Amino acid sequence: MLPSADKPSIVSEGFTITGDLRSSGVLHVEGRVSGTLVAHSVNISVTGEIEGEITCTTLNIKGHMLGKAVCDELIVASTAHVQGNISYRFLSIGSGATIQGDLSHLPN
Numbered sequence: 001m002l003p004s005a006d007k008p009s010i011v012s013e014g015f016t017i018t019g020d021l022r023s024s025g026v027l028h029v030e031g032r033v034s035g036t037l038v039a040h041s042v043n044i045s046v047t048g049e050i051e052g053e054i055t056c057t058t059l060n061i062k063g064h065m066l067g068k069a070v071c072d073e074l075i076v077a078s079t080a081h082v083q084g085n086i087s088y089r090f091l092s093i094g095s096g097a098t099i100q101g102d103l104s105h106l107p108n
Contacts, residue, residue, distance in 0.1 A: 009039075013047045029063070042071075046079050059086070070106075 008026040011017055015031035023039040029048035037050065041058040044050055048063035059071040061080040069086040076082060078094035085102045093099070 011048070013045075044080075059088075072106075074103075 008028050009023050011027070011029045011031045011033055013030040016034070017031070018034045020036045021027065021033065021039070025039065026041040026043065027037060027039040028043045028045065029050055030045045031047070032049045034051045036052055037054045037056070039056045041060070042050070042054055042056045043060045044063045044065055046062045050064070051066040053067055054069040054071070056069075056071050058073045058075070059069055060075040060077070061082060062077040063079070064081045065084065067084045069084070071086070071088050073090045074086055074088035074092070076093045076097045076099065078096035080094070080097045082097070082099045083101055085104070087104045087106050089106045089108055091103070091105070
């Protein structure tokens, strides 16, 4: 059995959650989340949307993100649409990604 921190929390496609979410593990978003998110890792799937503020170690965006984020590692896939401001330590951007806003490097 996996420890609870190793089990992903999933917001499935078709679901909308509004509010503050906290997780010591992975949050996988296939639906829509609006609010403040604090997690170890946040994965926004191609169908996923997050509007709000995100604080995490790893942020992997394949879908839509609108708002602010602070993370150590930022991975923006070619399918991503980002509007907002993201602070990061390590960055990877796929060809074709759409980013409107500011990306700022945090000191190591």
